[in-house]
């Protein structure tokens with residue numbers, strides 16, 4: 001016995017999520033041209049709690065009506081619908097409800113020509129240069145009102161103006177210049193070089209990332 005969704009509810013789920021997969025790290029479009037004269041769909045109205053006993057996230061306490069209700073459905077692409085059922089521990093009920101909610105909000109905004117811009121993924125940047133970013137985080141936690149830093153050699157003397165400026169050294173960090181370029185590309189820092197000293201500032205987004213993720 002499977003408590004399947006009504007056809008009208010399947011369509012409604014698709015429309016509520018703007019025909020996009022509700023997985024926030026996927027968000028692919030689930031309808032489009034088939035390349036010929038027709039159209040194709042890769043969308044699935046997936047059950048949050050399984051439609052039948054023994055299925056993923058099955059909840060014995062739900063009635064058949066609740067299981068087949070649109071409230072228990074989430075719009076996903078075929079790949080993600082398989083993913084959430086194959087890896088249940090990573091995709092519990094509350095996560096799927098959150099995906100659904102976010103997807104509906106995004107579709108709501110998109111319909112009004114607004115969009116949610118996801119901030120840069122500094123976690124990825126941190127994976128590329130963990131030691132440097134750990135040092136930046138330590139500095140910033142000690143001096144939360146400082147944004148400026150210089151890069152150079154430990155042997156160079158630098159006459160500061162008295163204000164706090166962080167410094168990172170070539171001796172401690174391989175490819176430091178290249179890392180600066182990557183940080184700039186991620187929007188983590190901006191260059192403010194003057195007086196021949198390579199000087200940068202943390203962006204507020206990146207400073208917040210360093211503060212909250214410590």
Ligand SMILES: [Zn+2]
Pocket residue numbers: 021022023026027028076077078079080081
């Ligand atoms: Zn997907």
